[in-house]
Amino acid sequence: MSKKIVAVTACIAGIAHTYMAAENLKKFAKKEGYDIKVETQGAMGVENRLSQSEIDAADVVIFAVDTNVQEPDRFEGKKTLKVGTSEVVKDGKSAIDQAIELTN
16 A cells, blocks of 8 residues: 655745755655655745645655744644755755654
């Protein structure tokens, strides 16, 4: 069964890195055959907001953030990997691999 990942990306400026990190997570999750949904918290506010049922169904959460996640209590009790956006922009595969390791 495919692992389900939800992620939140947010950088300080809320512009480039937020969206580059989101794209990289999606790209590498798909390559590895995982389901992923990414919420961006950027200059445009919260986009692709994760529903509580999507969060509850996820095996792991990735916070690719350089700032605080909005409404973090939605993710309480979930296995969570926290990394900086620039790490994910440089190496999205590593972030996906680390997150999946948390589920084993």
